[in-house]
Amino acid sequence: MSIVDSIKELFTTNLRQSGIYIAFVAIIAFFAWRTDFLSLGPQNLTNLILQYSYILILAIGMVIVIIAGHIDLSVGSVVGLVGGVSAVLVVRNGMPWWVGILAGLLVGAAVGAWQGFWVAFVGIPAFIVTLAGMLLFRGLAGLVLNNISLGPYGEPFTLIAQGFENGFLGGHGYDAFTLVVFALAVVAYAWSQWRARQSRLAYQQSVQPLPMLVLQVVVVGAVVMWFAWRLANDRGLPYVLVILAVLIIAYTMVTQRSVFGRHVYALGGNRTAAALSGVKVKWINFGVMLNMGVLAGVAGLVFSARSNAAQPGAGNMFELDAIAACFIGGAAVTGGVGTVPGAMVGGLIMAVMSNGMQLMGMETSPQQVVKGLVLLLAVAFDVWNKRRSGAVR
Template sequence: MSTTTPATAPAAEVTSKALHTGTSDVRTLLTRNLRTSGIYVAFVAIVALFAILTGGTSLSPTNITNIVLQYSYILVLAIGMVLVIIAGHIDLSVGSVVALTGAVSAVLVIREGVPWWVGVLAAIAVGLAVGAWHGFWVAYVGIPAFIVTLAGMLLFRGLTLQVLSNITLSPFPTEYGRIAGGFSNGLLGGNGFDAFTLLIGALAVAGYAVSGFRTRTARIRYAQPVESFPLFVLRVVAVGAVVMAFAWQLAHARGLPYVLVILGVLIMVYAVVSNRTVFGRQIYAIGGNLSAAMLSGVKVKAVNFWIFVNMGFLSAVAGIIYSARSNGAQPSAGNMFELDAIAAAFIGGAAVTGGVGTVMGAMVGGLIMAVMSNGMQLMGVDQSLQSVVKGLVLLLAVAFDVYNKRRAGASR
């Protein structure tokens, strides 16, 4: 028998009832956030599946390091893409922008011989300019983002061919290559492993626990329903075990990749921006209900403009990482990257209609795609079949989103 709890009831009372009124309330507690919690369960299941299918090779220290290096730029793109999707837009141009920014950096550093950091700054400047270009047409002219970025995909791919004169430029200096291929190893020593990597992993777990506890406390203060404390502890322990196992494997390979440090900083910054700033709340408001956001005084045009400027910046960061990883710039660089970033956001729980999604969800969605791609490569699965599997996973993720919406509508 279900229990109806008034909206004004204290959160502690809600939690207590959930623990003592039977199976139905426990089920409600566990499924209340199925959209966000289900993706973590799916990620663990997929990792376990490929570990079995590959005989443990997918979880080897060397392979885990390779996953970080090979898919870091997709995760960087996914951070920006999920914010674009939350606001109710889409960006189809990011792969072309990755190619263009890498090309600009390569021309300056390789062909013109300027210092590597000048190439990095130039790439970021180009990314910001591209983002401002898209933001102007979307926010101030009113053209749908789908059309603007589709045009941008063609435009900036063509500019990439022009900048590179349709040839590949390589190699970059060693310093530039370290952006995507460098490691921090031996700072704190360790007997057969890198202790510094383990320290960073432990700090990450501690930060996650403190942040989760503060969020839980804030929800109790505002009389919002929360999970029971034992479940909260269980979640923190589970996440901590996964993170430390990951750090342990990295520590026994080549240490902490520089690119993982870059990615970690971006995740922390954008998690704070999306959850704890006015700008982040405005993004959710625009995607959730545009009319209500406008009536509430949100400067919709300015917010939309800066969303695309930010996407351009992160595309430039991904372009730098990818060109450093490839040790050069190719006219075909970034091909289909936009689809991988979009898939990561949707698999991670972003809603097709906007207003829903998280940075961490997009990261987990991207990691699911990365683990599947890497696992199928280790198994020798044909490339065409890999595309089929990825497409089905994306379709199922969106179908799950639609199903949740219909179920929520029916329950009202």
């Protein structure tokens, strides 16, 4: 494949995948211009990670739910319930911080198993089950906390979302360790792209020209290292970013390289065909909902650590942000389509827009209007792209 053909494919066949990245760059550039580059400042970029990390964690689980052909409306309420349980144990009863973390994860897993049972084995649509769960778990969060806020947690619990690794390798006015970590990530990315290209060549599949691959790695590496430099010049490497990176890598591998991931895509693409081909539909559905519950538990702990308190209303509307991130990131409403990296880009688009509008001094109501329009346009683009692809065939 020539360079010209690669560029043509980027804007035609791969429009669904490439369009979201082009839009992401355009949105960043727009808000950088409108805020006099304040949005790209080191402190603001660090705050962006801290403030929206829990939405991105929820989006990882939500995109798997959507790929399987379901939806989960309860994750925001689960965030509130997990925070309430951990606060009661750590703050009110004085238990060690790790007990609160373990309890929060167990609560999330129990919620996921509860909803997975109704969806997978009873056969109630996930929309109904999780709508009931949204009310149920929000009520339980209020009961656990007696409808009052409970805090503070104190360290080391709060370090989950407020801690930084800074000074491990020194540096003159910056944190060298942050740069080393990101540099290793760039090297790993370049190696993975090279391995993928070699694998495709081994099976005599078409690949992009080597100069295009080199250009892609150089561009991605430059952006990543610029981002690392900004973090290194502020407070260093956030612990929550490490947690998020581990989850992204792990779930990208699960969805793309594991039997479970292939079965989830098969289930969302065609439930009947998946069942006939030997996919254990009930257990896959159960696993999808169980996983969503666990990740909601992780997000609940991160949010509580960030707030340094548990509140009955914590997590309100988080489910909508997570769902929007998935659809903006390329997930299909009908299921069977979507990726973890795409959901992350969708979540970052929502984060950059919210952060940029706040820096511009825009009120909450107009912000909601803009977010709603962006979500609508993203889904409209999905529908249009499917029709165009069908027409091409």
